Amino acid sequence: VDSFAGTVIHTARWDHDQDLTGKRVAVIGTGASAVQLIPEIAPIASDLTVFQRTPIWCFPKFDVPLPRLARWAMRLPAVSAVYRLISQAYVEVTFPLPAQYFTVYPLARWMQSVGRSYLRRQVRDPAVREQLTPRYAIGCKRPGFHNTYLSTFNRANVRLVTEPIDKITQEAVATADGANHEIDVLVLATGFKVLDSDAMPTFAVTGSQGLSLARFWDEHRLQAYEGVSVPGFPNMFSVMGPYGYVGSSYFALIEAQTHHILRCLQQARRRHATRVEVTEEANARYFAEMMRRRHRQVFWQDSCRLANSYYFDKNGDVALRPSTTFEAYRRSRRFNLDDYRFTG
Structure with a gap:
């Protein structure tokens, strides 16, 4: 070039x-x-x-213009909620x-x-x-x-x-x-570094043991508990981390993962804790679940070898959550808070 x-x-x-x-x-x-x-x-x-x-x-x-009446109706919370549900479906x-x-x-x-x-x-x-x-x-x-x-x-x-x-x-x-x-x-129009380990985020992050997040993912593959937390990186939360995005609306998933983070912060406040960290056991359990459920995904079909897809990282993994948005939304409100350590 x-x-x-x-x-x-x-x-x-x-x-x-x-x-x-x-x-x-x-x-x-x-x-x-x-x-x-x-x-x-x-x-x-x-x-x-x-x-x-x-x-x-x-x-x-x-993509069609909304009539004036429809735009007015969208101001009503009930109508807006129904429209959003239909759109998400x-x-x-x-x-x-x-x-x-x-x-x-x-x-x-x-x-x-x-x-x-x-x-x-x-x-x-x-x-x-x-x-x-x-x-x-x-x-x-x-x-x-x-x-x-x-x-x-x-x-x-x-x-x-x-x-x-x-x-x-x-x-x-x-x-x-x-x-x-x-x-x-x-x-x-050759794409972006979406799933590179040093692109989530683009700045350096160092954990409590001196290990960088990029190196952690290089050594252990892309993973994060519910797509939000990584063991060894206390008080660090991600939105759309590995196995947090299902491939649908960003808005619904941002809301879900933000609710996950808020639950952690609220629990920390109740316990007067200053340090929140997901346990290695919880992270390993979630990652194992993702590996177990991914056999249902399209990515492991032979034809995907012809796609040249950026979904596949250098390890051949696809760090998309094998679930629906609705499941991700529900789990953000029901995950076990004991999967975290609250200290300090």
């Missing part, structure tokens, strides 16, 4: 001063970030070349249930048929449609929800390239078939 003489932009550090109008643009990647930006770039670029390693399951997004059906209970419920097959049908309706060219068809089960990697992503590939100025990238020169992206795709702007 350093050899490219034109403009390089990563989606994590978007340069809003760059005007892509009339430019020859290349996007590397077809993941969640690319799904959002490709339909926005295509209408203004003179040419858009999309380099794809792995296609993404893409579904329509139910929809989210559960589209990812956690198909992915986390793949071997239990046949939802994944139904979702895949919906995805293929949507793809057929959106993309006219059979060859391009074939290139955009995933070969892995839904849930192996994050799906996309967009109403114009797939149809963008019908545009005359958009090309989809599935040949592996060989190198990037001063003015082009060269692929393994010998083609040189000359461009002015290179957009890297």
Whole structure:
């Protein structure tokens, strides 16, 4: 990438001063970030070349304006609660249930048929449609929800390239078939360090025995009691830690894990304790439960090897909680407080 003489932009550090109008643009990647930006770039670029390693399951997004009466009704607590419950149930059906209970419920097959049908309706060219068809089960990697992503590939100025990238020169992206795709702007939609041990958090954390959190996870694999606490790291709580996220709404899970943390703090206050630490036994029990329950997940199906998914860490683990959001919510209110030591 350093050899490219034109403009390089990563989606994590978007340069809003760059005007892509009339430019020859290349996007590397077809993941969640690319799904959002490709339909926005295509209408203004003179040419858009999309380099794809792995296609993404893409579904329509139910995104319509709410009538005035509906907006007013949403102010009522009862109506808002019902709407949120319906919304959460929809989210559960589209990812956690198909992915986390793949071997239990046949939802994944139904979702895949919906995805293929949507793809057929959106993309006219059979060859391009074939290139955009995933070969892995839904849930192996994050799906996309967009109403114009797939149809963008019908545009005359958009090309989809599935040949592996060989190198990037001063003015082009060269692929393994010998083609040189000359461009002015290179957009890297190549993902983020989501599950790296030194990315949760991005700053250094040292435990009571002098061991860093990143090293603890490197040596013991990603793990955290209910996705919140790690033994040896007193008074440290995480939101969306390992095996705390199920793949659905962040908001509901943030609420659940915040309630978990509040229960700990309230108990510490009652006991006049200044130090709260999960026991090694409780953490080991929870981690063993996660390992035992994960056989139901989609991630251990053979087709997931084709997904190139960031869900898999360097140990081959997927640190997603094999449960529903509703279970996580319930357990945040019922976990045994004796799983913690309150001292000081």
